[in-house]
Amino acid sequence: MSERLLDVRDLKIEIDTRRGRAVVVDGIDLHVDKGETLGVVGESGCGKSLTMLSLVGLLPNRIHTTGGSAHFAGTDLLRMQPAELRAVRGGRIGFVFQDPMTSLNPVMRIGDQLMESLRQHKRLDKAAARQRAGELLKLVGIPGAEQRLESFPHELSGGMRQRVMIAIGLACDPDLLIADEPTTALDVTIQAQIVELVKGLKQRLGMSVVWITHDLALIAGLADRIAVLYAGTVVEDAPAELLFRDPAHPYTRGLLASIPRLHGEDGARLSSIGGTPPEPGRRPQGCPFAPRCPLAEAMCHDIVPALAPLRGVATPHRVACHVANRVREAA
Numbered sequence: 001m002s003e004r005l006l007d008v009r010d011l012k013i014e015i016d017t018r019r020g021r022a023v024v025v026d027g028i029d030l031h032v033d034k035g036e037t038l039g040v041v042g043e044s045g046c047g048k049s050l051t052m053l054s055l056v057g058l059l060p061n062r063i064h065t066t067g068g069s070a071h072f073a074g075t076d077l078l079r080m081q082p083a084e085l086r087a088v089r090g091g092r093i094g095f096v097f098q099d100p101m102t103s104l105n106p107v108m109r110i111g112d113q114l115m116e117s118l119r120q121h122k123r124l125d126k127a128a129a130r131q132r133a134g135e136l137l138k139l140v141g142i143p144g145a146e147q148r149l150e151s152f153p154h155e156l157s158g159g160m161r162q163r164v165m166i167a168i169g170l171a172c173d174p175d176l177l178i179a180d181e182p183t184t185a186l187d188v189t190i191q192a193q194i195v196e197l198v199k200g201l202k203q204r205l206g207m208s209v210v211w212i213t214h215d216l217a218l219i220a221g222l223a224d225r226i227a228v229l230y231a232g233t234v235v236e237d238a239p240a241e242l243l244f245r246d247p248a249h250p251y252t253r254g255l256l257a258s259i260p261r262l263h264g265e266d267g268a269r270l271s272s273i274g275g276t277p278p279e280p281g282r283r284p285q286g287c288p289f290a291p292r293c294p295l296a297e298a299m300c301h302d303i304v305p306a307l308a309p310l311r312g313v314a315t316p317h318r319v320a321c322h323v324a325n326r327v328r329e330a331a
């Protein structure tokens with residue numbers, strides 16, 4: 001029986017605007033088991049980053065968690081005191097962000113940045129922290145790790161900087177590593193290297209990983225399970241292999257259809273989904289995807305579909321769609 005590490009239920013996040021509060025995350029359900037890698041996929045703006053930031057109390061000003069729960073190893077992160085949360089952040093939960101240039105301090109040596117985190121969370125003395133910092137750089141495959149401790153961020157390539165970010169994320173032996181689009185700024189070859197690195201580290205260190213991306217193809221070989229987000233809700237959640245083989249939600253199908261190489265045939269058409277997701281505060285009344293959905297029926301524009309197990313499958317495959325089951329049965 002797998003053990004649940006993170007269990008997010010019905011998470012709601014709202015933004016203060018001049019016209020009042022606008023909902024950006026509308027009842028997200030997510031979970032991660034021990035040792036599992038969860039891929040979280042969705043178009044830019046669907047609420048991926050805010051969801052993760054809310055868990056560790058790092059939401060920007062004027063953005064608030066207004067509902068739900070987020071149990072981590074049994075304790076609700078959303079109800080923790082700030083001091084407790086600070087200890088969890090960078091301690092039991094490590095973060096890797098998209099852009100190392102803004103996340104690393106440009107005027108501080110790599111080694112000092114790593115040691116700062118180690119000394120704060122692990123209470124290591126200076127010598128021990130320095131040794132551990134060197135080990136961490138080796139662990140993430142940085143050549144000449146010892147000398148690199150003396151480098152400033154701008155002296156490293158983009159890929160090497162991202163490795164440093166991963167080393168910082170791992171510094172405190174986290175139970176959970178949350179990587180928020182960690183390869184988006186990198187070229188394709190380096191992206192693949194970073195994916196392989198995290199895959200290997202995860203196996204060696206036995207941690208759980210949440211990997212956030214807008215690129216479904218990128219996490220095909222990395223995620224055990226994938227949650228597809230659309231406009232601040234989870235529309236499909238399934239073991240990765242199943243999601244690629246038998247996607248149920250029209251949005252997931254659209255995302256997959258826009259990955260030509262998974263559909264193999266010569267001249268595969270690069271289709272993409274027409275239209276754009278709703279702006280915060282302008283969510284439609286029913287299913288948020290209905291205005292763009294090729295299969296939408298009258299009820300889709302009225303009633304929000306719940307995330308529910310797909311009919312007739314033994315594996316945990318959930319979808320939030322009124323017509324998914326009918327379409328599959330007809331096919």
Ligand SMILES: Nc1ncnc2c1ncn2[C@@H]1O[C@H](COP(=O)(O)OP(=O)(O)O)[C@@H](O)[C@H]1O
Pocket residue numbers: 015024042043044045046047048049050051060063280
């Ligand atoms: N600091 C902010 N101020 C106002 N609105 C924001 C801010 N950050 C995010 N948003 C809004 O919340 C939505 C979700 O943002 P985000 O979680 O960053 O999306 P994602 O990570 O999926 O690209 C965005 O579409 C944007 O409209």
Ligand SMILES: [Mg+2]
Pocket residue numbers: 048049050180181
């Ligand atoms: Mg983001």
